[in-house]
Amino acid sequence: MTATPPPLLSLRQITRRFGGLTAVDSVSAEIDRGELVGLIGPNGAGKTTLFNLISGVTPPSSGEVAFEGRTLTGLRPFEVARLGVARTFQNLRIFPNMTVFDNVSVGAIRDCGLSDALFERSSARGRDISDVSTEMLAKVGLADLADELAANLSYGKRKMLEIARALAGRPKLLILDEPAAGLNDTETIALAQFIENLRAEGLTVLLVEHDMGLVMRVCSRVIVLAFGRKIADADPATVRQDPAVLDAYLGTGDA
Amino acid sequence: MSTRPGEQGRRDEAGPVKTRLNALLVAGLVVLLAGLVAYRSGYFNQIAITTMIFVILAASLNLITGTAGLLSLGHGAFFGVGAYAAALLSTKLGWPFWLTLPAAGAIAALVGAVVAVPTMRLTSIYFAVATLGIGEMIYVTLLNWVGVTRGPMGIRSIPGMEIFGLQGMVFNMAVTATLMLVALWLVHRLTHSYYGNSLRALREDDACADAMGIDVGRLKLQSFGMACCLAGVAGGLFAHTTGYISPESFRFGESILILSMIVVGGLGSIYGSIIGAVLLSVLPELLRDLGSYRMIAVGVVLFLSILFLPRGLVGEVSAIDLIRRQVKRDPNARRSAW
Numbered sequence: 001m002t003a004t005p006p007p008l009l010s011l012r013q014i015t016r017r018f019g020g021l022t023a024v025d026s027v028s029a030e031i032d033r034g035e036l037v038g039l040i041g042p043n044g045a046g047k048t049t050l051f052n053l054i055s056g057v058t059p060p061s062s063g064e065v066a067f068e069g070r071t072l073t074g075l076r077p078f079e080v081a082r083l084g085v086a087r088t089f090q091n092l093r094i095f096p097n098m099t100v101f102d103n104v105s106v107g108a109i110r111d112c113g114l115s116d117a118l119f120e121r122s123s124a125r126g127r128d129i130s131d132v133s134t135e136m137l138a139k140v141g142l143a144d145l146a147d148e149l150a151a152n153l154s155y156g157k158r159k160m161l162e163i164a165r166a167l168a169g170r171p172k173l174l175i176l177d178e179p180a181a182g183l184n185d186t187e188t189i190a191l192a193q194f195i196e197n198l199r200a201e202g203l204t205v206l207l208v209e210h211d212m213g214l215v216m217r218v219c220s221r222v223i224v225l226a227f228g229r230k231i232a233d234a235d236p237a238t239v240r241q242d243p244a245v246l247d248a249y250l251g252t253g254d255a
Numbered sequence: 256m257s258t259r260p261g262e263q264g265r266r267d268e269a270g271p272v273k274t275r276l277n278a279l280l281v282a283g284l285v286v287l288l289a290g291l292v293a294y295r296s297g298y299f300n301q302i303a304i305t306t307m308i309f310v311i312l313a314a315s316l317n318l319i320t321g322t323a324g325l326l327s328l329g330h331g332a333f334f335g336v337g338a339y340a341a342a343l344l345s346t347k348l349g350w351p352f353w354l355t356l357p358a359a360g361a362i363a364a365l366v367g368a369v370v371a372v373p374t375m376r377l378t379s380i381y382f383a384v385a386t387l388g389i390g391e392m393i394y395v396t397l398l399n400w401v402g403v404t405r406g407p408m409g410i411r412s413i414p415g416m417e418i419f420g421l422q423g424m425v426f427n428m429a430v431t432a433t434l435m436l437v438a439l440w441l442v443h444r445l446t447h448s449y450y451g452n453s454l455r456a457l458r459e460d461d462a463c464a465d466a467m468g469i470d471v472g473r474l475k476l477q478s479f480g481m482a483c484c485l486a487g488v489a490g491g492l493f494a495h496t497t498g499y500i501s502p503e504s505f506r507f508g509e510s511i512l513i514l515s516m517i518v519v520g521g522l523g524s525i526y527g528s529i530i531g532a533v534l535l536s537v538l539p540e541l542l543r544d545l546g547s548y549r550m551i552a553v554g555v556v557l558f559l560s561i562l563f564l565p566r567g568l569v570g571e572v573s574a575i576d577l578i579r580r581q582v583k584r585d586p587n588a589r590r591s592a593w
Contacts, residue, residue: 055466057466076465077462077465077466078465078466078467078468078469078470078471081465081466081467081468082468086467087466089463089466093460093463095455095456095459095460095463096459097455097458097459097571097572098452098455098456098459102452102455105449105452106452106453106455106456106464106467106469107467107468108449109449109450109452109453109467109468109469110468110469111468111470112448112449112450112453113450114445114450114477116448116449116450117444117445117448117449117450117451118441118444118445118448125449126448126449129449165467166467169467169468
């Protein structure tokens with residue numbers, strides 16, 4: 001028997017305080033390889049803070065985040081990204097004055113040294129970045145728009161561009177921050193299909209959503225946050241009937 | 256899809272048409288310089304050399320400001336560091352030209368890197384204000400460190416360029432033109448590559464670039480150091496071709512002139528750097544009859560360009576847009592994410 005490998009991502013008693021406010025309150029959770037996990041919660045539940053704790057934007061007040069058994073404490077966001085954690089942003093953050101292709105390539109560049117810049121034509125890294133960017137653009141259906149300025153894309157296409165940019169880093173864990181926000185029903189259904197396909201290819205996905213619909217549809221497991229605490233962690237059907245979850249979403253009667 | 260590996264699918268990618276155009280431009284430059292040499296006018300030759308020096312300065316500033324989005328208001332000071340380094344090394348220590356020139360670049364890069372370390376963590380407009388202060392500090396140092404720099408008297412009798420006994424105006428022109436082409440090639444490689452894409456990502460949104468795995472701090476430092484190095488080499492060329500330098504040539508106004516060149520020509524574009532530098536070097540000379548009022552022309556051109564050509568002649572971002580985003584972005588965060 002070999003020892004079981006550590007889970008892909010584990011949160012250990014992680015807490016984050018901002019002054020007197022405890023935004024995330026000793027949350028522990030684990031995500032295994034190949035899972036498609038949803039993270040939901042009402043407004044102000046601490047989803048975004050938890051997200052920032054994982055991606056290295058904010059350091060935890062106590063507790064730690066570990067990725068593949070390795071602590072992320074003290075690492076800067078770019079170092080977390082290089083370990084294989086890719087993310088998208090709730091309010092789109094594409095690079096508007098760059099082409100669609102160049103936007104995606106940024107996700108793959110990582111550590112491009114000066115020698116790569118000067119002798120790129122003959123460098124294997126340059127070819128690799130080019131290949132993976134082309135592949136990811138095709139995957140999200142933006143191949144025809146490669147040379148278009150990102151600023152000229154429609155909202156839905158920008159969302160897909162952000163996902164392609166995140167995928168270009170060949171991540172082990174993809175964290176999507178409210179990918180369905182602002183999308184119409186048709187686009188949301190297409191997005192759900194796309195996320196399911198990513199999982200089918202073996203990618204681990206953490207889906208942070210405000211809206212229950214998409215999460216309940218695609219996720220195998222759902223983590224629910226309310227007031228910074230984890231109040232549920234189970235499959236969608238169980239979570240849907242959990243009294244604590246109903247309470248958090250619908251109020252206790254006096255709300 | 257027109258994206259080819261190694262070409263980044265950039266709109267201004269170096270396709271066969273561009274290569275032919277570039278060859279034509281270099282040929283045009285050689286013909287123009289040869290014509291000037293044949294004309295035997297020291298005045299015109301000096302203008303040609305000064306213009307080429309400004310092309311190096313504009314291209315190097317465009318690398319950090321136009322491509323990487325670091326608005327520097329002190330580029331003229333690093334030009335000055337290079338000029339003084341070359342002048343002092345050759346007059347006081349008797350170093351030959353082929354040593355003083357690389358030394359000028361290295362010293363300017365070093366000074367740039369040293370002052371950059373604390374300021375690189377500042378984002379947006381705070382960085383611009385810091386470079387303004389650094390530029391003034393360098394100017395004041397040049398002006399008041401009389402024991403070394405001779406202060407406002409400046410440094411005279413700087414030896415001209417000389418390698419293996421070759422010297423004179425034609426040689427000066429050939430060396431300057433060659434180094435200008437090398438500088439342009441370097442900036443072209445740094446910008447038309449994935450390295451350039453990571454610099455653009457800094458300009459567009461540095462916190463997002465950080466989250467995408469780009470080492471923002473290291474890139475800023477590297478690009479700033481390289482731009483300062485090129486400015487230092489330009490300073491060395493200036494010192495050895497004019498034979499006399501004083502602090503007045505490296506004041507704030509000089510930094511603004513270089514900045515105006517890239518705004519008029521186009522932020523983030525190499526052709527823009529060339530056009531802007533040529534336009535704003537030659538225009539004041541044409542208007543020499545107006546005396547010191549001629550510098551107003553620079554202001555008028557800058558004003559008209561921002562008004563009617565927001566992206567400059569061939570730029571990839573608009574100057575107003577760049578400034579606006581710098582002021583607006585992260586009102587609470589004065590420091591970048593790293």
